[in-house]
Amino acid sequence: MSTPTLTRTSTRLTHRLLPPRPPYRCLSCSRLLAQQQQHQHQQQPPKQDAQNPTTHFGFQTVPSSSKQSRVASVFTSVASSYDTMNDLMSLGTHRLWKDHFVRSIDPGIRDCAEGNGSGQTILDIAGGTGDIAFRVLEHCTLVKNDHASKIIVSDINPDMLAEGKRRAREGGYGQSGRLSWLEANAEDLRAMPDNSVDLYTVAFGIRNFTSKPRALREAFRVLKPGGVFACLEFSKLNSRLLEAVYKRWSFGAIPLIGQLVAGDRESYQYLVESIERFPGQEEWMGMIEEAGFLVPGVEEGKGWEDLMGGIACVHKGVKPL
Amino acid sequence: MGPTRPLHAVFLRHPAPLRSNLVWQCSRSYHSYEHEAPPPFTPTEDAILSAALAHVPTHGFTNTALTQGARDAGYLDVSTNLFPAGAFSIVKYHLVTQRLALARHASSLQSQSDITTKIRKLALHRLHANEPIVHHWQEALALLSTARHLPTSLRELALLSDELLFLAGSTTVTSAWYTNRAALAAIYASAELFMTQDKSKGFTETEKFLKRRLEEGEKIRGGLDMVGKWVGMQAGGLVDGLRSKGVWI
Ligand SMILES: C[S@@+](CC[C@H](N)C(=O)[O-])C[C@H]1O[C@@H](n2cnc3c(N)ncnc32)[C@H](O)[C@@H]1O
Numbered sequence: 001m002s003t004p005t006l007t008r009t010s011t012r013l014t015h016r017l018l019p020p021r022p023p024y025r026c027l028s029c030s031r032l033l034a035q036q037q038q039h040q041h042q043q044q045p046p047k048q049d050a051q052n053p054t055t056h057f058g059f060q061t062v063p064s065s066s067k068q069s070r071v072a073s074v075f076t077s078v079a080s081s082y083d084t085m086n087d088l089m090s091l092g093t094h095r096l097w098k099d100h101f102v103r104s105i106d107p108g109i110r111d112c113a114e115g116n117g118s119g120q121t122i123l124d125i126a127g128g129t130g131d132i133a134f135r136v137l138e139h140c141t142l143v144k145n146d147h148a149s150k151i152i153v154s155d156i157n158p159d160m161l162a163e164g165k166r167r168a169r170e171g172g173y174g175q176s177g178r179l180s181w182l183e184a185n186a187e188d189l190r191a192m193p194d195n196s197v198d199l200y201t202v203a204f205g206i207r208n209f210t211s212k213p214r215a216l217r218e219a220f221r222v223l224k225p226g227g228v229f230a231c232l233e234f235s236k237l238n239s240r241l242l243e244a245v246y247k248r249w250s251f252g253a254i255p256l257i258g259q260l261v262a263g264d265r266e267s268y269q270y271l272v273e274s275i276e277r278f279p280g281q282e283e284w285m286g287m288i289e290e291a292g293f294l295v296p297g298v299e300e301g302k303g304w305e306d307l308m309g310g311i312a313c314v315h316k317g318v319k320p321l
Numbered sequence: 322m323g324p325t326r327p328l329h330a331v332f333l334r335h336p337a338p339l340r341s342n343l344v345w346q347c348s349r350s351y352h353s354y355e356h357e358a359p360p361p362f363t364p365t366e367d368a369i370l371s372a373a374l375a376h377v378p379t380h381g382f383t384n385t386a387l388t389q390g391a392r393d394a395g396y397l398d399v400s401t402n403l404f405p406a407g408a409f410s411i412v413k414y415h416l417v418t419q420r421l422a423l424a425r426h427a428s429s430l431q432s433q434s435d436i437t438t439k440i441r442k443l444a445l446h447r448l449h450a451n452e453p454i455v456h457h458w459q460e461a462l463a464l465l466s467t468a469r470h471l472p473t474s475l476r477e478l479a480l481l482s483d484e485l486l487f488l489a490g491s492t493t494v495t496s497a498w499y500t501n502r503a504a505l506a507a508i509y510a511s512a513e514l515f516m517t518q519d520k521s522k523g524f525t526e527t528e529k530f531l532k533r534r535l536e537e538g539e540k541i542r543g544g545l546d547m548v549g550k551w552v553g554m555q556a557g558g559l560v561d562g563l564r565s566k567g568v569w570i
Contacts, residue, residue, distance in 0.1 A: 104405075109398050110388070120399065199399050226396035294365055296403045305405070318403045320365060321395055 055210050058273030067210045068156070068185065070270075086204070088254050089234065089271065090312065097307050098203060101232045101314055102135040104305070107199055108144030119148025120198035123222065125186045125215075126205020127153035128160030130167050130179075136201070137173060154182040154189075187214040192222040203232040207278040216291035225321045229293055233284075234275040235306070235313035242309055250275065281306070281313050293317025361417050365403065368394040370414040374454075381457040382408045382464060409470050412461045416477045419450045420484055427488040439489035441535050444509055445528060447481070448516055452524070458517045482506040508534045 055064040062070065086094040112119050120140075124133045133153045140146040155161050161181050168174045184191055186202070186209055200219045209215045219229050237243040250272045258268025279287065285303040289295050295303045296316050305314040362370065373390025380386040384407055391400045404410040426446050430439050451458055465474040482502040512534065516527040 105399070105402060106384075107399065110385075120397075198397055224397065226391070226400040228397075228399045228402045230402070294363070294403060297405050299363075302405075316402050318365075318400055 056274075056277050058270040058277065064210055071156070071208045071210075084258075088257055088268075089250065089275070091308075093308065094204075094312075097232060097312050098131055098135055100307065101201075101203060101230070102132065102139050103143075104314065105136075105199065105201070105228065105230050105316075106139070106143075107136050108140030108146035108149050110144050110146065112144070112146040112148045114147040119146060119150060121196060122149060122151045122199045122201065123192065123197045124151060124153050125200060125202040125219075126155055126208070127201075127203075128155045128157065128164055128205075130164035130171075130173075132201050132203045133164070133179060134168070134171060134173055137176070137178060150178045150180070152180050152182050152192075154184050154186070156183070156185050158183055187211055187218060189218045189222055194221050195224045197222045198224060198227050200227065200229045201232075202230075204234065206231055206233055207274045212279075212287060213291065216287060216293075220291050220293065220319060223319045225319055227319045229288065229317040229319070231288075231315045233278060233313060233315075235278070235284075235310050236280040237310040238306065239309060246311065247276075281310070281315075284313075284315055288315055288317045291317070292319070294320055361421070362414065365394075365396075366410075366414075369396060369400070369403065370411055371418075373411045374415060377411060377454045377457055382411050382454075382460045384408055386411060406470070409464045412464050413473060413477070415454070415461070416481070419447060420477070420481050422450070423447060423484055423488060430489075436489050437535055440485055440505070441532060443485050443488055444512065444531060444535075447485070447509075448512060448527060448531070449524070451513065451516060455516060458513070462514065462517070478506045478510060482509065485509070 054061045055067045056062070057067050057070050090097065107120060107122060109118065109120060122133075122136055124130075124136065127133050130153055133151045136151055140149045153161070153164055155164070161183060165174075165181060168179055173179055182191055186205065200223055202219075206212060206215065216229075223229065237246055254272050255265050255269040259265035278284070281304050285295055285298075289298075289303075294317065296318065297303050303315070307313060360367075369387070369390045371390075372393035373387045375393070376386040376389040380389065384401065387401050387404060387408060387410070388398050390411075391398065401407075406413070423443060423446065427443065430442060434442075454461075464470060479502060482505045485505060486502060508531070512527060512531045515530045516524060519527045519530075521527075
């Protein structure tokens, strides 16, 4: 097997990548891989100036205006091999995390019959493949005996939505009339009225948004008073040792595996870097509070819930009355 | 003034087997009117939890009561996400608010009565606060004694014991038994448990039980043992018992 090569490469990558020095260029990693990465936008590290605000694209600094299209292209290229990527990043446990995420929110209204108009309106942002939406629907129906609540799956990327619709048909959720699809940028949800949503979920999506505060403001706007913002996202490990090991894995091995499995190293490289860039638990909680939400558990010093030592994390906020 | 380090901080830094002993040995760090303590619940929590408590007589200490409370307070079903501990939040709310309410009652105590009498009156007053929900109190005890909530439960019990002693005027350090918060906590806890079985009118049997136990106070030096037993009994027997009755814990 090629294990020695892999290890050597990953060591080298880790060595180069830690500590991160943005703007980062994949080109410097390896001559072999460089051939697949010839994207002209990497050649010019952009300069920060007032007219052209910049944001992060992984470790690169890019003009804000182009981040959206770049993120879109990443997800277009991983849409079909999407589960592989999640399995790699979560060490195979993202399905369990999603189960836990939905169960802990406990969506739905107990014994709510169809058609009496009293079900919940649930908005799953960056819902792409429908992973969260299907679970929410099942929880409502099977756990809460709720046959009325409706879920809007929203994503910026039509390819991801197409993948979601396909899975909805295959999974038999298509006919329920309780799922709908909305192509929208999470930072601009003008299709959704103010105070119209009971529950806003976003799983592994927020870190891709150009401006997280803008997305939070939109979440706050569309939620009803008393409504809940719930976010599941890769996060920072609590233990330095584990963090070092995990980084070595994610930076070193994942892009390489992405290359081998999906033939798309750069997209995977972006995903790994975007996780690294995402704010830590405490900072992210602060941003949620700043947007006006009440954060559960703050007084007990636990305003979030770490999963697997912090590889991923659940944050919630309740919009006050 | 004694050390101000919060009780739970001291508590959690010690290995689990030592904790229950430790709880009783920390110096008193808190009384409801000795310090200007921050309000224990936010206005939103207050609104939802007090409304939820009103549903406990019908729904017990359950998520249903919590949801009903949220609705009454003008919130949504999903707003109960504000309480990661679920139904346990209602239990804690009851314990904390009733402990804090004791201070108001204390002023009505006759100043000439002795400390034991004062303690008995205060403890009795606190027990009577359980009356409206007493037929659901075993559920609360079961929740209180699950591993996840045990630290909070013991802390609350210790704080109650402190509060009783403080309000009864036991401020001087003496070797009298009633300065032993552990012994008092054990007596209170056993009276509370007794009360859940008490069918007598106005809970007169519980009152007698409490009186007897307090009079025996001098003899009950083994307070720590008793607490150990109390915890063991709750954690084992009661939880199993309730589980067998289909209560989800
Ligand atoms: C890693 S996927 C998560 C999909 C799904 N929620 C899950 O947990 O499996 C991230 C998704 O975020 C979407 N996305 C990225 N930027 C977005 C934005 N600004 N607004 C809405 N969705 C966005 C992508 O199209 C992609 O489908």
